[in-house]
Amino acid sequence: MTRLGIFGLLIGMFLAMLDGLIVGTALPTIAGDLGGPDQLPWVVTAYMLAGAATTPIWGKLGDLFGRKATFITSIVFFLVGSALCGLAQDMTQLIAFRAVQGLGAGGLMVGALAIIGVLVPPRESGRLQSMIGVIMPVAYVGGPLLGGLLTDQLSWRWTFYVNLPLGALALLLIVTRVHVPPAVRARPRIDYAGATLLTTATVALTLLAGGTSWILGAIGLLALVAFVAVERRTAEPIMPPRLFADRNFTLAQMLSLLVGAVMLTVTNYLPQYMQLVQGASPAASGMLLLPLMFGMLGAQLVTGRLISANGRYRIYPILGGALMTAGAPALLLLDGDTPAALASALTLPIGAGIGLVMQSTTLITMNSADPRDMGAANGTLTLARTVGGSLGIALLGSLYAARMGDGLAARLGPAEADRLTTGGELTPALLPGLPERTADAVRLAVTDGLHVMLLGTAVLGAAVFALSCLVRETPLRSGVPDAPPPPGAPEPPGRSARQRPTRLTQGGAFDVVDSGSIAPG
Template sequence: MAQEVRAPHTGGGPGGPGGPGPGEGQSRRSVVVAMGALLLGMLLAALDQTIVSTALPTIVSELGGMEHLSWVVTAYMLASTAATPLWGKLGDQYGRKRLFQAAIVIFLIGSALCGIAQNMPQLIGFRAIQGLGGGGLMVLSMAIVGDLVSPRERGRYQGLFGAVFGATSVLGPLLGGLFTEHLSWRWVFYVNLPIGIVALFVIAAVLHIPVRATRHRIDYLGTFLIASVATCLVLVASLGGTTWEWGSAQIIGLCVLGAVLLVCFVYVERRAAEPVLPLQLFRIRTFTLVSVISFVVGFAMFGAMTYLPTFLQVVQGVSPTMSGVHMLPMVVGMLLTSTGSGQIVSRTGRWKVFPIAGTAVTALGLLLLHRLTGTSSTWEMSVSFFVFGAGLGLVMQVLVLVVQNAVSYEDLGVATSGATFFRSVGASFGVAVFGTIFTGRLTRNLEDALAGQDLPPGAGPDQLAADPRALAGLPPDLRPAVLDAYATSITDVFLYAAPVVLVAFVVAWFLKEDPLRVSVTAPDPSQTLASNPVERSSYDECARALSVLGSREGRKAVYEKITARAGLDLLPASSWLLLRVRRHGTVEPARLAEATPVPLRVVTEAARQLEERRLVAREGIQLVLTEQGARTAVRLDTAREDSLSELLGDWWGPDRPTDLVKLVEELTAELGGCDAERPRSPEPPRDHQA
């Protein structure tokens, strides 16, 4: 979580001194090709969060160690969570292209090693290497968008990255099942290699972004300490009651170590120049409550997604591919309600109902999952999966919106990444807790089911718990009892998770529904479906939200609004043209139409209306302001400032940050179209022209 430096943005924002702005000097084709390579990089990280789930039962069967299943997921999550803030800071400091290439290489090395792993400890270690690279792919690909394109286009391109997340949520389980069933589970990891190599070569050839070094005081110690605290928590959750007794010296030692490290973390963060998680955010009640809810959402979401494929493949007896198909209702429910709730909140400004309803529906979904058995119908499972996914979707988008709305502009980026950080830690913790409950229950249930039975060699409770394939060696009359033991062990996990989600339901009632800033808009799926913390600066978050103003529809809406606010009866294009004439002194309509996206017909009609109203006059082929036109343009200019003030709320106060002023200036210039036909006026713009 990068702490904001209140200085002009030099990475993803307006060009710094002596450097070109985003996208300048690059052809449209090179930008599109570079975006394709970035999308491939994002695809690698996004796919790896979902493709492994349906392969896990097969991996465990081949490598053994059902009790270690959770760590295949947790190792990746912990490593990517810890690495994400470092990648963001290092990219600012040393250039994002090289760092992005390094992240791809690390990710590919981890993928290749995962594919050749011979036992579970090896696979878990190699997954951590993968996670280190995956964290970089996530944060740097989104940051490079800001280096390549102007703020006006940023939302559209970042929307593509969100679409990749949505697609991989659906395709990941299916592809994981297909590879596992028809090739080998190892191809779940090998598939990354050709994609990553293509991305590496394309990035090297076509990605040309200026390196503007931004000096950071990187909080290495804080990053190490928070990762260590999270690891201690997860170790206690995954090893307590299984590998070691809860009262054992090892578990007590881990608890004490985690507490000591947490105290050290608080001490370090109080003194860090750029803390990885600024403690002052916890003084904001909304941020603290959202962090708790985010933790619980991550806990439930990734815990369930990890163990549902095991239920489907072992208990229901479906193939890996079909287990991916069976999980689609959950993903569809999540995507539908996540997108829908975000859009509704952005339009209505009302949001409190969604965290409350979302946590309630999620708890209901967990109770429905608990009721599943080996004889449950496909229809019954699909409804349960859909309800669970719909509940998660209702709350995920809204949490990011709420926390962005609660903080000042300076903390916008770090608050967003802070909220998603707690979801990532919750995901790691949830997978570990689910694993502990499942392993403990499975061993006991199998012992009860097989007590006094004459078992064939290699088919004892311990063997059956470690390798589901041992079921094939059981006599037919014993299989139903063993399958029931597996079903009960997995579904009991969902029952124990329901009260945890109800805690979030209670916490959600204490959220205060502050009016939503108009500039806070629904985040893309990369901020809600990913397990990694999102790392964007305040500038990038604001640019993404405001980028809608630069679209053709957005530009028209802006000029309709400021025309009405100024009390004028003009076409939106006429207001636009009048402000351009005021800005440049003179404008030639034909050249203006050539240099901007506005059609000549629209420019001509606007010019005719301005001449008829005597707001402009002709000097040859040039338009110039009349005295009446100058007064009208001032009214429009004031209305534009008022509209921006309303849009940005208290962010646009007297002490507004320099990078926000630059962003608004750049977007305002783009609202008028491309300025290629005439240089900017040399006079420094007044604040109200921003």
């Protein structure tokens, strides 16, 4: 594969990394322009839900119909959804179009990694890992900044339109420069029943977290029970049940779900405080989150190097949980009088905690799974983080919106509060023009909503700390894995899949398995 082909795949991965962050700084302006701030959590949740539900399905479709064709299809879905989001005229349209965008986003990361795993030989994995390591901080740090600049200088709609030229370039390079050989093994069957049940459970439980009818809770639980039963019987399950027989693997998925909830909630709602209370522009609010982003990235990079040096990893999720538990209450200091520099600095501990947990759960997942299950294991990890983000945004975002609405109604009266939230006046740009009494009420209400959300985040951090204490320090495998036997073939005598050694190279948020496949962190 040529360098241009690799560049095209990296652009596809970059789009997946960027989109979850670039929209965050534009959310307050979007809510003011389209109305309905109570629906704002669903702008993020619809995208995350669609991506979570389709990620394992895109992977299976790639095995069946060709990885290149499937990856191109996912990019097209993503670009169509992006264009529609930019054209949305009300909040309902935007939420629906974000779901379309999410359908494509579910295949971006898994599609690129599948192609790379097929085409890149082991001796080049380290160099490619370095390239991935470059685009991650660009997306994580540049996403909020770019979103703010586009909203300030052009329009919030450009946070979606910016995907179009990047996606078009990725399509051109992939079509012309990436050539994937046809599969030589038997094609697997799609686990339709499992995919349907998993999607049903994910959507139902997330809607329940957002405050919808409790009946959805029963539907979600029944779908989960049925999903487990189906996965035990199907030939090629989306999530092989044998993975969860390992205690550390199960704990890593639970931790990933919780840290996904914390990360997505904090990165999407802190910009609203920065803009509506601190009076920062969208671009400035992105810069004020730099300590959080650098804390997250720095913790991942340092943790990866330390684990490679001494082979010990149990302490890092415990330390990450402690930092998250302490970092969320520290943010309760944020109010209308907090200096901007202090408000920015207070985001560092929780960012570092998130990074510690993300990196260590990736390693635990890789070390706990058999080599034959590496793809399914990393797909499960990605799904857990995505579902966690969806649930966190839905649940904690609903608490935020409810508390903010109650605060506005108590200080201004229900009629005035409703006019602000639905009439397009609650935007950072229009806030200075409001009467002083109204502007003060908005700042106090936003702060109250943020504090309730942060208390919920602290509870999640405490859960991460408690679960991390249950992780066992299992020795890391070393060496290159043997090729797994064909399906149905017995293991060689005296050597099970669990005993086959695997060498893992740590390097930040991505782990490279020396068989040539790259697993997302």
